[in-house]
Amino acid sequence: MSSSNxxxxxxxxxxxxxxxxxxxxxxxxxxxxxxxxxxxxxxISSESVIHPRxxxxxxxGRITIGRRxxxxxxxxxxxxxxxxxxxxxxxxxxDYVVVExxxxxxxxxxxxxxxxxxxxxxxxxxxxxxxxHCTITAKSIIQPGEVVPDYTVVYSNGLRxxxxxxxxxxxxxxxxxxxxxxxxxxxxxxxxFKD
Amino acid sequence: xxSFTPYAYIQCPCVDSVPGSRSPDGAxxxxxxxxxxxxxxxxxxxxPRSNYSLYPxxxxxxxxxxxxxxxxxxxxxxxxxxxxPSCLFEVGNSxxxxxxxxxxxxxxxxxxxIGPLSVQxxxxxxxxxxxxxxxxxxxxxxxxxxxxxxxCSYCNWNSSEIGVKFDKPQGIFAQLSKLRSGYDxxxxxxxxxxxxxxxxxxxxADGEPGSTKARFASLKSFYQTQMSNENPNSGLGSTMDYGYxxxxxxxxxxxxxxxxxxxxxxxxxxxxxxxxxxxxKEGLFPAKLDDTSVMSGLRSAGYDGTATRAQxxxxxxxxxxxxxxxxxxxxxxxTKRTKRCPxxxxxxxxxxxxxxxxxxxxxxxxxxxxxSITIKPLIPVGAPGGPTTHLLTPVKPVQYLLTFKNPIFExxxxxxxxxxxxxxxxxxKVTLLCPQFQIGANSDDYNLDEVLKDRDKDPQRxxxxxxxxxxxxxxxxxxxxxxxxxxxxxxxxSIQIEPKPTILKKLGEVDxxxxxxxDEDIVEIPIFVHLEWEASADQVTGKDREDKETKEKKxxxxxxxxxxxxxxxx
Numbered sequence: 001m002s003s004s005n006x007x008x009x010x011x012x013x014x015x016x017x018x019x020x021x022x023x024x025x026x027x028x029x030x031x032x033x034x035x036x037x038x039x040x041x042x043x044i045s046s047e048s049v050i051h052p053r054x055x056x057x058x059x060x061g062r063i064t065i066g067r068r069x070x071x072x073x074x075x076x077x078x079x080x081x082x083x084x085x086x087x088x089x090x091x092x093x094x095d096y097v098v099v100e101x102x103x104x105x106x107x108x109x110x111x112x113x114x115x116x117x118x119x120x121x122x123x124x125x126x127x128x129x130x131x132x133h134c135t136i137t138a139k140s141i142i143q144p145g146e147v148v149p150d151y152t153v154v155y156s157n158g159l160r161x162x163x164x165x166x167x168x169x170x171x172x173x174x175x176x177x178x179x180x181x182x183x184x185x186x187x188x189x190x191x192x193f194k195d
Numbered sequence: 196x197x198s199f200t201p202y203a204y205i206q207c208p209c210v211d212s213v214p215g216s217r218s219p220d221g222a223x224x225x226x227x228x229x230x231x232x233x234x235x236x237x238x239x240x241x242x243p244r245s246n247y248s249l250y251p252x253x254x255x256x257x258x259x260x261x262x263x264x265x266x267x268x269x270x271x272x273x274x275x276x277x278x279x280p281s282c283l284f285e286v287g288n289s290x291x292x293x294x295x296x297x298x299x300x301x302x303x304x305x306x307x308x309i310g311p312l313s314v315q316x317x318x319x320x321x322x323x324x325x326x327x328x329x330x331x332x333x334x335x336x337x338x339x340x341x342x343x344x345x346x347c348s349y350c351n352w353n354s355s356e357i358g359v360k361f362d363k364p365q366g367i368f369a370q371l372s373k374l375r376s377g378y379d380x381x382x383x384x385x386x387x388x389x390x391x392x393x394x395x396x397x398x399x400a401d402g403e404p405g406s407t408k409a410r411f412a413s414l415k416s417f418y419q420t421q422m423s424n425e426n427p428n429s430g431l432g433s434t435m436d437y438g439y440x441x442x443x444x445x446x447x448x449x450x451x452x453x454x455x456x457x458x459x460x461x462x463x464x465x466x467x468x469x470x471x472x473x474x475x476k477e478g479l480f481p482a483k484l485d486d487t488s489v490m491s492g493l494r495s496a497g498y499d500g501t502a503t504r505a506q507x508x509x510x511x512x513x514x515x516x517x518x519x520x521x522x523x524x525x526x527x528x529x530t531k532r533t534k535r536c537p538x539x540x541x542x543x544x545x546x547x548x549x550x551x552x553x554x555x556x557x558x559x560x561x562x563x564x565x566x567s568i569t570i571k572p573l574i575p576v577g578a579p580g581g582p583t584t585h586l587l588t589p590v591k592p593v594q595y596l597l598t599f600k601n602p603i604f605e606x607x608x609x610x611x612x613x614x615x616x617x618x619x620x621x622x623x624k625v626t627l628l629c630p631q632f633q634i635g636a637n638s639d640d641y642n643l644d645e646v647l648k649d650r651d652k653d654p655q656r657x658x659x660x661x662x663x664x665x666x667x668x669x670x671x672x673x674x675x676x677x678x679x680x681x682x683x684x685x686x687x688x689s690i691q692i693e694p695k696p697t698i699l700k701k702l703g704e705v706d707x708x709x710x711x712x713x714d715e716d717i718v719e720i721p722i723f724v725h726l727e728w729e730a731s732a733d734q735v736t737g738k739d740r741e742d743k744e745t746k747e748k749k750x751x752x753x754x755x756x757x758x759x760x761x762x763x764x765x
Binding site: 135137153155156159160161162163164165 | 307308346349350351352353355356499
């Protein structure tokens with residue numbers, strides 16, 4: 001067996017829907033293997049990073065990713081919800097949002113506030129509204145339609161507390177640096193999605 | 196419910212060691228219900244006490260000297276090493292006595308979510324490192340500086356929320372305890388106004404020793420001075436100088452010997468009444484009856500500002516009510532322990548003393564000495580002619596295979612005994628088809644080819660068995676090199692709750708018609724296992740050794756509880 005032979009995935013191929021109309025800002029880093037599907041527009045603002053195999057689905061509404069956001073691997077932004085009532089838009093994440101590995105954000109007027117950190121394997125229900133600088137720790141679930149106030153930390157199976165660190169500026173700076181490094185590590189190919 | 200796994204628990208003999216115990220031999224007549232004394236000998240796996248003596252074989256140890264199984268409840272333990280689970284540093288015995296059982300380095304738990312805390316600089320990290328090469332001295336020069344805080348990376352709590360910052364990133368424990376006593380001294384949140392306070396000026400002047408430790412120290416010193424003031428020349432005033440050298444003791448002894456010349460002449464002085472501590476300096480801690488500040492705190496902070504019960508319980512000092520009273524928790528030390536047999540003090544398990552080493556120097560696991568029991572249905576669920584569900588149908592006989600596997604290098608003779616019906620409200624009938632059999636010896640130098648041949652042979656035999664042949668009473672179902680399978684037949688009772696027919700009732704017996712209790716629908720069979728084997732005699736010291744080459748007969752008996760399955764409610 002030659003080493004150039006690429007190992008085939010044993011998983012069935014992800015059914016890729018129709019190619020979504022996209023709208024990229026400047027300096028967007030988006031991996032070749034990211035999946036952008038759906039019929040509505042997907043907006044990705046400047047300097048955001050979309051990791052490989054992240055899935056952005058605009059079938060159920062428009063998706064807007066703010067500036068300097070990081071969307072990690074195997075996330076599903078704009079996932080279908082249990083009821084198929086559609087909102088005015090799908091998902092809106094403001095600036096400096098991090099969506100970590102394996103998280104699911106349901107579509108339907110879902111808003112993620114500025115500087116939110118969504119941990120690994122989190123589920124954010126349809127129509128939930130996260131305030132600014134919230135932290136949702138790993139595997140937490142935000143119920144559909146829930147409103148989470150600013151600076152809330154959701155931890156330990158849904159306990160809540162207020163973050164009083166006041167490190168927003170610091171965090172934003174760190175994120176900018178992280179994006180700088182990610183830009184070098186992830187081979188970006190925005191042209192693939194544009195036409 | 197559907198996924199019930201059959202289990203076999205072994206009863207530890209330590210239940211017998213309670214007063215009014217039975218001899219192990221007396222337990223061999225488990226079905227006799229003639230008198231209340233005999234009832235005690237019966238083993239009921241459902242009795243509340245059995246919960247504490249039944250263990251899976253993996254949990255049990257074995258004493259080679261007493262030839263019995265030992266459970267984790269009856270072994271005696273000795274601490275080998277104390278260590279911090281966070282930094283894995285070994286802590287000496289003496290320092291535990293003086294410092295307490297908590298890590299005195301920089302290991303802390305978050306008071307909110309008990310996650311580990313890390314030390315971080317409060318100052319922003321130095322400007323983004325230049326992509327150019329950094330020399331070593333340059334790196335140290337730009338290291339983070341300034342006040343340090345403890346941060347929880349999970350719930351984002353940090354120590355600046357309670358106003359705690361550190362000057363150095365090392366020795367947090369010492370810094371924190373210093374801060375804490377200082378904080379308590381000047382902490383006047385709840386005692387701020389001083390209205391209605393008896394000692395407002397005094398408190399302000401002296402400073403209130405807040406922590407329990409400081410209060411105890413001041414109380415102790417106060418009462419010591421009180422006692423020495425009370426009778427300064429007795430020498431016994433203070434417990435410290437209680438010796439023959441003290442002048443008080445000497446004069447006492449002299450008066451004893453020289454007759455009652457001096458002491459009788461002196462009238463016995465009335466003991467002076469000792470004064471109690473009445474200032475905070477002396478250790479008095481007045482109760483805070485004025486709750487207005489607490490209530491205003493509640494009003495401003497709200498429910499989120501209060502501490503939960505769980506958070507208060509893990510605090511080192513008690514009395515926290517608000518989230519701002521919660522301090523970082525130093526890690527509680529853990530131990531490595533040696534386990535000894537309770538009767539012969541023989542070591543059953545001994546871990547390596549080093550913290551980082553997870554191996555054992557000695558570990559006598561019961562699984563290496565007594566046969567393991569596995570249970571499975573004779574005809575598997577879903578097989579043709581077999582049951583369709585995992586639940587047992589009432590009044591329909593089912594057969595189960597008990598497989599005994601011999602771990603020792605001797606042939607074991609096994610005798611089993613069960614009561615004819617299971618104890619409890621729903622009595623299922625139990626029949627052991629082969630209560631006596633022999634298991635071949637285990638050996639580590641067997642020929643692999645033979646084993647494989649055995650396996651090739653087996654399937655044919657099994658197939659013929661399951662299709663046509665009936666299970667025969669008195670014969671083992673199947674056997675291999677060091678294992679034997681026997682069949683047990685169970686007729687599950689119906690779990691309908693209905694009064695017992697009067698004809699079957701004993702005198703004065705009352706029906707228990709309560710609703711179905713937890714796990715009462717499980718068929719659990721008490722089974723008495725008696726093992727007999729010949730071991731090479733213990734190589735005792737002396738000249739006996741030469742002529743003691745003969746084999747010695749060993750026996751071991753214990754109760755087991757076999758969980759077979761759940762009865763379906765229909």
